[in-house]
Amino acid sequence: MKMRFLVVCTALAAATALTGCSLLGGSADGKQKVTLWLMKDSASEAFITDFTASFEREHPGIDLDVKIQEWTGIGEKVNAVLAGKGSESADVIEVGNTQVAQYIETGGLSELTLEGLREWGSRDWLKGLSDPGSINGAQYGVPWYAANRVVIYNKDLFANAGIKTLPRNRQEWIQATQKLDKGDQQGIYLAGQNWYVLSGFIWDEGGDLAVETGGQWVGTLDDEKALAGMTFYKQLQALGDGPKSADEETPPQSDVFSRGDVAQIIAPPGQAAAIEAANPALKGKLGFFPVPGKTSDKPGAVFTGGSDLIIPERTGHRAQAVDVITALVSEKWQTELARTMSYVPNKTTLAHLVDGNEGAATMAVGAAQGRATPKSARWAEVEGKNPIKPYMTAVLTGQNPEEAAKAASETISKVLSSDR
Numbered sequence: 001m002k003m004r005f006l007v008v009c010t011a012l013a014a015a016t017a018l019t020g021c022s023l024l025g026g027s028a029d030g031k032q033k034v035t036l037w038l039m040k041d042s043a044s045e046a047f048i049t050d051f052t053a054s055f056e057r058e059h060p061g062i063d064l065d066v067k068i069q070e071w072t073g074i075g076e077k078v079n080a081v082l083a084g085k086g087s088e089s090a091d092v093i094e095v096g097n098t099q100v101a102q103y104i105e106t107g108g109l110s111e112l113t114l115e116g117l118r119e120w121g122s123r124d125w126l127k128g129l130s131d132p133g134s135i136n137g138a139q140y141g142v143p144w145y146a147a148n149r150v151v152i153y154n155k156d157l158f159a160n161a162g163i164k165t166l167p168r169n170r171q172e173w174i175q176a177t178q179k180l181d182k183g184d185q186q187g188i189y190l191a192g193q194n195w196y197v198l199s200g201f202i203w204d205e206g207g208d209l210a211v212e213t214g215g216q217w218v219g220t221l222d223d224e225k226a227l228a229g230m231t232f233y234k235q236l237q238a239l240g241d242g243p244k245s246a247d248e249e250t251p252p253q254s255d256v257f258s259r260g261d262v263a264q265i266i267a268p269p270g271q272a273a274a275i276e277a278a279n280p281a282l283k284g285k286l287g288f289f290p291v292p293g294k295t296s297d298k299p300g301a302v303f304t305g306g307s308d309l310i311i312p313e314r315t316g317h318r319a320q321a322v323d324v325i326t327a328l329v330s331e332k333w334q335t336e337l338a339r340t341m342s343y344v345p346n347k348t349t350l351a352h353l354v355d356g357n358e359g360a361a362t363m364a365v366g367a368a369q370g371r372a373t374p375k376s377a378r379w380a381e382v383e384g385k386n387p388i389k390p391y392m393t394a395v396l397t398g399q400n401p402e403e404a405a406k407a408a409s410e411t412i413s414k415v416l417s418s419d420r
Contacts, residue, residue, distance in 0.1 A: 031063040034320045037093040040068050042145075042307060044340050051336075055327050062320055075099065075380075082108025084314050091321040094307045098373050098380075100133045100141035103310060105377035109140040110311040115322055116142060120329050124347040128304025128370030135375070141308030142325050143346035145337055148302040148370055149197065149266050150362045152275070155287045157185065157263040166289045168296040170232065174239075180263035181239040188264040189256050190237045192244035192396045193389040196303040197266050197291075202229030203301035203371050204294050209388070210374040210412050217376045219412025221391060222405035230395055230405070237396060244396040247389065258282065266291060269359025270342060288362040293369070304370030306343070376416050387411040 038048065052064050067090070069077065078093060080086040082103060095103065103109055116122040116139045122130065125143045133141020153166075161180050167173035181187030190197065199209060207225030210217050220226055240262070243250070254271045256262055258278035265271075269288055276283045290299035309328060311321045327333060334345045338353045342360040344367045345353050351368070354360035373379050391408035395401045 031061055032317060032320055033063045033065055034092070034317050034324060035065045035067060035090045036324055037067050037069050037090045039074070039094050039307065040070055042094060042341075043337060047336055047340055051327070051333060055324065058327075059320070059323060062323070064324065069094075071096075075102070078103060079106060079108075082106050082312050082314070089314075090312065091315045091317045092324045093310050093312065094144065095141070095310055097129050097132045097141065097143070097146075097304065097306050097308050100308050100310065101135070101375045102377040102380060104135050104140050108313050110313045110315065110318060110321075111138050111140055112142055112311065112322075112325075113137070113139040115325075119322075119326055121347060121349075124349045126304060126306075126344070126346060126348065126367055126370055128302075128367065128372045129306050129308060129346060132372040132375055133308045133310075141310050142329060144307045144309050144328060145334075145341070145343035145346060146304050146306035146367050146370065147268055147270075147343055148304050148363055148366050149200075150269050150288045150290055150302075150359070150366055151264050151292075152257070152267055152269065152272055153264045153287050153289065154257075154260070154262065154282070155285045158287075161263075166287075167292050169292050170294055170300075172296075173292040174235065177236065177239045177264065184261055186240035186242075186262045188236060188240045188266075189242050189253055189262045190233075190240055190266065191242045191246055191248045191250070191253060192237060193247040193392050194266070195247075195386070195388040195392060198229060198233050198388070198392060199303050199371070199373070200291060200301045201232050202226045205229045205232075208374070210376065210379075210382075210409075210416060212374075212376070217374065217378075217413065217416035219409030219416070221388070221409045221412070222402060227401055227405055230392070230401060233392070234396055245393045254278070269363055272359060288359050290362055290366040299366050299369050301369045301371050302366045304367060304372055374416075378416050378418065381418075382412055382415050385411065385415060 048066050052066055055064050056062060078095060081088060081090050120142060126146050129143030129146050133139060157180060163176050163179060167176045177187035205225040205228040207223050207229055208220050210219045253265045253267060254274045255278060257265045258275045260279060272286045291302055293300040309325050311318060315321055329346055334350055335353050337343055338345045342357055344364045348368050351364040354364055387408040391404050394404035
């Protein structure tokens with residue numbers, strides 16, 4: 001990544017000629033300075049260096065300035081750019097896919113519908129990335145990369161249990177896990193408050209966490225279909241010793257799995273490296289399969305995490321910003337990003353790019369059924385309060401599911417309908 005410094009416009013220059021002044025986004029050599037914000041660890045230094053050099057060769061009039069941002073506090077920084085406040089500016093910004101709705105609400109995003117249809121192949125985008133970036137058919141966020149959960153399993157424990165065929169539907173999954181859950185061995189380690197996993201089960205049933213009706217968002221955990229998803233979660237969670245009142249990070253489920261007596265966890269495949277580092281004896285003994293669906297014809301729905309690219313409405317370099325996105329989502333750079341970072345590419349048609357990586361390839365299969373959280377600008381506030389977690393604990397500890405779900409849904413509705 002190159003470090004660049006803006007020239008300071010002197011009073012004389014301001015009086016005689018503004019071209020080249022930092023106020024217009026120029027650089028010392030007269031090129032158009034375009035600023036790209038990327039999040040820390042989204043791409044390697046080598047990727048950023050190579051991309052920057054390649055882009056500037058192909059666009060000799062552009063000086064591309066890549067600035068790395070921290071996730072902590074990024075919302076305030078992006079909002080400041082969108083509002084034209086503060087000293088920082090950006091022409092293209094990487095944001096979390098579930099954050100796009102709150103930025104759209106500000107009115108500060110440039111609509112990218114036409115480019116998406118014409119240049120970026122929106123028909124093949126992963127829905128878990130593209131849906132959060134659109135409102136009423138208008139596209140504001142452009143999918144960049146995705147990641148989601150898969151089942152990581154211990155091959156030795158599966159073999160010892162006589163399981164030769166990996167489960168492809170829920171019934172087979174339960175039957176296999178029952179065989180694996182014996183003695184001191186856990187069939188699966190599933191923490192009681194892993195609400196991302198629960199979301200997938202709810203979506204498989206045709207339910208949702210919240211829906212918009214008549215312009216109003218309401219929680220729907222008490223819907224019959226959503227309750228069916230929680231019922232399956234409870235059945236699966238009982239085939240192990242996961243805590244009923246904690247999430248997957250308390251303790252980290254990769255640490256629990258690394259002890260060698262857990263047959264499965266549901267996690268991003270990247271956790272396999274942490275497991276092997278904690279217990280080198282498991283190296284080469286970990287496998288992956290997609291979260292099974294209700295039937296064998298398609299995998300289960302999974303929460304899709306990842307990033308979209310946005311362009312602030314206030315940019316003075318919209319055409320050049322579009323060129324940056326066009327390059328970042330091209331097959332060439334999608335290939336580089338997917339292979340170096342083990343991400344899922346932004347299109348279903350590019351899933352083959354990770355065929356040589358077992359974990360990423362498994363993730364790509366599940367990503368085709370990926371979803372994202374509700375497209376409310378206030379969903380982040382729901383996650384802050386997170387009534388879903390105590391609801392799950394209540395059900396797992398024997399409380400009435402309908403009553404617990406209704407209470408959680410009412411809290412979700414209240415947060416989503418608040419005027420701040």
